[in-house]
Amino acid sequence: MSGRPPEGEERAPRAEAPPSGGADPGGAERRAPAGGPPTDAKGRRLADLVLRNAGELVTMTRPAREGLGVLADGALAAYRGTVVWVGREADLAGEVGLAADAVELDAQGACVLPGFVDCHTHAVFAGERAAEYGERLAGVSYLELLQRGGGIRLTVEATRAASEQQLAALTARRLDSFLAHGTTTVEVKSGYGLSAEDEAKQLRAATVPHPVRRSLTFCGAHFVPPEYEGRADDYVESVCGEQLSACAPLAEWCDVFCDEGAFTVAQARRVLEAAREHGLGLRLHAEELAHTGAATLGAELGCASADHLILATVGDMAALRAAGTVAVLLPGTSYTLHAGYAPARAFLDAGVVVALASDFNPGSSYCENMQMVISLACQELRLTPDEALWAATAGGAAALRLTGQVGVLTPGAACDLIVLDAATRAELPYHYGVNLVDGVVVGGRTAEAGA
Ligand SMILES: [Zn+2]
Numbered sequence: 001m002s003g004r005p006p007e008g009e010e011r012a013p014r015a016e017a018p019p020s021g022g023a024d025p026g027g028a029e030r031r032a033p034a035g036g037p038p039t040d041a042k043g044r045r046l047a048d049l050v051l052r053n054a055g056e057l058v059t060m061t062r063p064a065r066e067g068l069g070v071l072a073d074g075a076l077a078a079y080r081g082t083v084v085w086v087g088r089e090a091d092l093a094g095e096v097g098l099a100a101d102a103v104e105l106d107a108q109g110a111c112v113l114p115g116f117v118d119c120h121t122h123a124v125f126a127g128e129r130a131a132e133y134g135e136r137l138a139g140v141s142y143l144e145l146l147q148r149g150g151g152i153r154l155t156v157e158a159t160r161a162a163s164e165q166q167l168a169a170l171t172a173r174r175l176d177s178f179l180a181h182g183t184t185t186v187e188v189k190s191g192y193g194l195s196a197e198d199e200a201k202q203l204r205a206a207t208v209p210h211p212v213r214r215s216l217t218f219c220g221a222h223f224v225p226p227e228y229e230g231r232a233d234d235y236v237e238s239v240c241g242e243q244l245s246a247c248a249p250l251a252e253w254c255d256v257f258c259d260e261g262a263f264t265v266a267q268a269r270r271v272l273e274a275a276r277e278h279g280l281g282l283r284l285h286a287e288e289l290a291h292t293g294a295a296t297l298g299a300e301l302g303c304a305s306a307d308h309l310i311l312a313t314v315g316d317m318a319a320l321r322a323a324g325t326v327a328v329l330l331p332g333t334s335y336t337l338h339a340g341y342a343p344a345r346a347f348l349d350a351g352v353v354v355a356l357a358s359d360f361n362p363g364s365s366y367c368e369n370m371q372m373v374i375s376l377a378c379q380e381l382r383l384t385p386d387e388a389l390w391a392a393t394a395g396g397a398a399a400l401r402l403t404g405q406v407g408v409l410t411p412g413a414a415c416d417l418i419v420l421d422a423a424t425r426a427e428l429p430y431h432y433g434v435n436l437v438d439g440v441v442v443g444g445r446t447a448e449a450g451a
Helices: 089-095 130-137 142-147 152-161 164-180 196-205 232-250 265-277 294-300 314-323 331-337 344-349 370-379 385-392 394-399
Strands: 002-004 045-058 070-079 082-088 096-106 111-114 116-118 183-189 213-221 253-257 281-286 305-308 326-329 354-356 417-420 437-442 445-447
Touching (some): 045 082, 045 417, 082 089, 096 445, 116 394, 164 437, 183 394, 196 232, 213 265, 232 265, 281 294, 294 305, 294 314, 314 326, 326 344
Parallel strands (some): 045 096, 045 111, 116 183, 183 213, 253 281, 281 305, 305 326
Antiparallel strands (some): 002 096, 070 082, 437 445
8 A cells, every 4th residue: 555644744643533432542532523524615525535546445335145345446535534435436536525634545456445343352461371372282271270370360460460551551562463464443351350450450551542443341250360269259249349330430341251160140140230230231251161051141131242152052043133142253262272163154044143353362362363363264164255354344343333333434434444465355364374454544544553
């Protein structure tokens, strides 16, 4: 991608707020004046950013079976961070006028997509666990690691010991990597602090200034910390009491790890109902390690998403569909743990909305790259390339209740896009294990990692 910055001004790569809703730790909200986007003297849409010469402009305005809404020889215009026009290159000059400080980007025939929406990550933590990876491959069980203070216990200890500033710096570096791989919106969970003070510290660290948009989730019910060992119900009361009081003002969502060895369905219900009273939206980890009934609970409570779902049944799928709960599938975790993969085709056949996410975390999926997730989804979940691309963009937006705001390139949506080093979207799953993202725009501004 080649770009022409405005004369004498380097724009700071800072995110604008989504059109509505969503956490916006990075920047102040700016809207087009009331009465719609402004026009120039000739009555054309005014733009302060245009992207031209997209060989393939993938708008995600249509489902995969209808081809995703792809424009050949496409162009796009944005004003103050919001898309105001999408069409063919040939119509751009007649329909769009440029503001004095407008930036023009030339995609040079490449494929252009909405930025990825990674709707399930645990991106705020301290602690190094690379050594455990080799040990686990050599046959050391996760239980053994836990018993000697490894696994998630190590992450909890290091996260508690870290200052908010240290966590923020670690998070910013990870956000650089998300951005460099094309992710422009990321959900971030707490869940390694496990006390009111340390969970709140994690959530504040997650708001570190950075172009990547964030949607924050309180996940105090992630693991029973050592000081509550054998007293999970007492810990749940702490989550529902002082932790929720401290964290609800800092988050949009509440999540519970409801599974064998984690929290029971009854405990998850207690936490999620308390979170709802605090005004949080709900989501949960469900049916990953054992079939517990978590997915049914998620549907009953109207959760925005149920995540993992490796062991989901046909009955679970019907319940999730009826509830409008998005199935968030995390193939990177199955890959890392040598576990089974979720029955993705059955979910699609059942009419459930499917999203893909990285589950980025230091134990079971240490990968910020949604391109890798898309490739795994095609290879192991048997999604078509178009189904996987939709699930990684518009699907992620649906899981975060941001449909129409991110994960799509249409007037009114945030101008968050990626330019590939490829002429066609089919290269994303096919040319795997490399970074095919050549340029990223967030909120109508070119964004660079480390800026
Ligand atoms: Zn998770």
